[in-house]
Amino acid sequence: MIEVCGLTKRYGSTVAVDRLSFDVPPGAVTGFLGLNGSGKSTTMRMILGLDAPDAGHARIGGQAYRQLRWPLREAGGLLESRAFHPGRSARDHLAALAASNAIRQSRVDEVLELVGLQAVARKRAGKFSLGMAQRLGIAAALLGDPAVLLLDEPVNGLDAEGIRWIRGLLRSLAAEGRAVLVSSHLISEMALMADRLVVIGKGRLLADTTAAELSGRAPSLEEAFLQITGDSAQYQARNLS
Amino acid sequence: MTARASHQPPGRYRFRHLARMEWIKLRSLRSTWLTLALAVIAPAGIALATGGSNTTSGGMFVSNTLVGMLIGVLLTGVAGVLAMTSEYTSGTISATFAAAPRRLRVLAAKAAVIGAAALITGEAEAILSFFAGGMTLHHGITAPALSQPGVLRAIVLTGASLSLTGLFGLGLGAIIRHTAAAITVVVGIVFVGGTFIGQSDFAIRPYLPLYIVSHSLGATGPACLPGMASCWLSPWSGLGLLAGYAAIAMLLGGLILAGRDA
Numbered sequence: 001m002i003e004v005c006g007l008t009k010r011y012g013s014t015v016a017v018d019r020l021s022f023d024v025p026p027g028a029v030t031g032f033l034g035l036n037g038s039g040k041s042t043t044m045r046m047i048l049g050l051d052a053p054d055a056g057h058a059r060i061g062g063q064a065y066r067q068l069r070w071p072l073r074e075a076g077g078l079l080e081s082r083a084f085h086p087g088r089s090a091r092d093h094l095a096a097l098a099a100s101n102a103i104r105q106s107r108v109d110e111v112l113e114l115v116g117l118q119a120v121a122r123k124r125a126g127k128f129s130l131g132m133a134q135r136l137g138i139a140a141a142l143l144g145d146p147a148v149l150l151l152d153e154p155v156n157g158l159d160a161e162g163i164r165w166i167r168g169l170l171r172s173l174a175a176e177g178r179a180v181l182v183s184s185h186l187i188s189e190m191a192l193m194a195d196r197l198v199v200i201g202k203g204r205l206l207a208d209t210t211a212a213e214l215s216g217r218a219p220s221l222e223e224a225f226l227q228i229t230g231d232s233a234q235y236q237a238r239n240l241s
Numbered sequence: 242m243t244a245r246a247s248h249q250p251p252g253r254y255r256f257r258h259l260a261r262m263e264w265i266k267l268r269s270l271r272s273t274w275l276t277l278a279l280a281v282i283a284p285a286g287i288a289l290a291t292g293g294s295n296t297t298s299g300g301m302f303v304s305n306t307l308v309g310m311l312i313g314v315l316l317t318g319v320a321g322v323l324a325m326t327s328e329y330t331s332g333t334i335s336a337t338f339a340a341a342p343r344r345l346r347v348l349a350a351k352a353a354v355i356g357a358a359a360l361i362t363g364e365a366e367a368i369l370s371f372f373a374g375g376m377t378l379h380h381g382i383t384a385p386a387l388s389q390p391g392v393l394r395a396i397v398l399t400g401a402s403l404s405l406t407g408l409f410g411l412g413l414g415a416i417i418r419h420t421a422a423a424i425t426v427v428v429g430i431v432f433v434g435g436t437f438i439g440q441s442d443f444a445i446r447p448y449l450p451l452y453i454v455s456h457s458l459g460a461t462g463p464a465c466l467p468g469m470a471s472c473w474l475s476p477w478s479g480l481g482l483l484a485g486y487a488a489i490a491m492l493l494g495g496l497i498l499a500g501r502d503a
Contacts, residue, residue, distance in 0.1 A: 049342040050335055051502040066342040069253035077339050083332040085270065092269035093333075100262035100340040101254055140336060 001026050001179045002047060002148055006056030009042050009203075016042045018203035019056065024181045026147065029174045031194030031211075032183035035229055039203035040183040041079070044152050047181075048077045060148050072101040075148040076141030081133050081156060083140075086126025090117055090136050093125060094143060103144055111139040116165075130157030138166070149173060149180045155189055167193050187225040191215070201229045259341055259350035267324070267354055277358075280316045280403070281366045284309030288370040292377030302384055303395045304459040306374025310399050311432075313366050314454055317359040317403040318427045321410025324355050325494070326420040338503045345495050348415060352491060355411050356404045363403030367396045391461035391476075398458040398476050405483040406431065406450070412490025415498045443471050450486065453479040 002024035009017040017039040024030045034040050045051040047058040049065035057064065060075050068074050084093045094108045112118045115135040120128070125136060134157050141149055151170075155163045170193060174180045184190050190197060191211045199207040199214075206228045207214065211221065218224035267273050287309030295302050328334040341347050375384035387393050410427050417423040435451035446452050457464065457479025465472035474482060 045335075045502075048335075048339045050338055068342070070249060071254070071342060072340050073249060075339075077335075079335050079339075080332040083336045085266075085327055085331045085333050087271060088266070088269050092265060093336075096262045096265040096269070097336060097340050099265055100258050100337075102250065102258050 001061060002150070002181060003059045003062075004043065004047065004056075005058070007043060007046055007053050007058055008055035009039070009046060009051065010054050016203050017046070017053070020200065020203060020205055021056075022198045022205060022208050024148070024179045024198075025196075026179040027174055027177050028195040029170050029180045029182060029193055031190035031197045032181055032200070033187060033190055033197055033225065034183075034185065034200040034206075036185050038200050038229075040185075040200065041152050042203075043200075044077065044079060044150050044181070044183065047150060048075065048079070050079070070101045070144065072097065072103065072144030072146065074144070074146050075150065076144060076146040077149075078134070078137040078141045078151040078154055080152075081130060081137060083137060084125050084133075087124055089122045090125050090128075090139070091121040093136065094140060097140055098143055101144055107143060107145075111142050114142065115139045131159060131162050134158055134162075138169075147178050149178055151180075151182045153183055153185070155184065155186075163189070187222050191221050199225070199228060254341060256346055256350055256353075259347055260353050262337075262340070263324075263347075263350045263354040267358060272323070273320070273358075276316050276320050277362055280313040280362050281369060283312045284366050285369040285373040287312070288374035289377050292374045293379055295374075295378055295382055297382065302374065303371070303392055303461045304455065306370050307367060307395065307399045307459040308455065309370055310363075310366060310402070310459070311451065311454060313363060313403050314406045314450075315428065315432065317362065317407040318410040318431060319424055320359070321355055321407040321412075322414040322423040322427055323410075323420065324351055325411055325414025326418055326423050329418045330420055334503050344498045344503075348411075348491070348495050348498055352408055352411060355407045359407035360401060360404035364397065364400035366403070367400035371396050385461070389461075394476060395459050395461050398480050399454060401480065402454045402458055402483055405480075405487045408487040409450075409483075409490045412487065412492070412494035415494025416490070447471055447473050448482060450483060453483055458483075 005021050007017055007020045020043060032040050042051060046053045047065065060068065065071065090112065091108060094111065095105060098105060098108055112121045115138050117132065117135050117139065128136065134154060138154060141151065154166055158166060170180050170182060182193060194211065197207065197209050197211055197214060214224045215221040218227055288306040291305055291308065295305055328337060337347060338344060378384060385392050413426055414423050417426060431450045435449040439446045439449055439452055453474060456473040457476055460473065460476060464475050
């Protein structure tokens, strides 16, 4: 389970994440929704200890990320679609990460098969398409068989078959009792994938709800989404003037 | 829905796990092996080519044969930079720090792996250069034996300098993060600056990395000759100063790594 509590991040005078609080419970896919630049990635980076918050905190299983004994076995993250060296093979990339958390090397082949990259596992990953790069990132996130997963825009670059695959994968991972946080700027995709929706705009929490509840607010889900994110933009604009 | 417990073996991730990660990273890149091959072969080739220029037995033979080691110094310095900056340019750094959020421990593991690899490369390079230089000597000129005073020390210390420049590069890579900029600084400090400043300012010259490697570490004779404007550092002082430079770069790199967002 992930707890985000009063998380705040400023870059100069810009507030990227503004006193954000929400929980990601186990056994469900939580969709993390917001327009581009709304602070989703920054929030996920802070949860994974990569960026330091200016205020507030995030915990995974009750602990700060930096305190985790075996980080990859507790939380798996997909942040950038190409977080690997282009000259290294997919297999070696995963083998190095596995070694850092004393994960058995046979697990590397398991996750490669799970994401469907076993045929190209020994090829230089720099030649991978965006879709293959995403699959490698997902393999890395699953390496430690973690109870918590954070995936930033995982459907980017995937084709229709890939999107359907990841939808099924995330649902089954949640059904196994894992806490899954998936970000997206596409409401339609989130509606199919997520049990719960955390909607943010300009770094602030706008809604912590379900797709069903949200679509009840307007004729369509998309309109409801744009309504609440649009309100936030207006609110911000008033604040500035 | 019930929560799923993670599989948690006892203990926690340690330095040895991270050293293993860094070793896999290093050995899985083709560029590592190309650099290594070049670092060993090029200086030996230079030693072969310059062997014939020795006009006396002993004397300058050792430092002459080790002159090609400066290529190795450059290569390991650049390899050290790349070990850090390639993680930033490729985005691997976020995967690395997500796997091991204790960043200073990651840097220490990198330092151990890069330092050890550069040390082995440097010693192999120095020994090979020494024997290669002896192979092309003119008739009647003999190479000094390893048992002669200072000869083995010169070989071992010159070889060790590669490890220190590798760490110097690693530290700079952590400070600067951008490959081109960090390599420019390493080459600038070690080579260009060393040559230009060394040509004009004899008082600073003994403290410049380039001159420490060529005149202090590789020396078999006295550090001071009559009539010299300033003395070279003794071999061990030279090594100590190189280690100091590496330590400063690593320390600053560590501070920045720990404090800044990844």
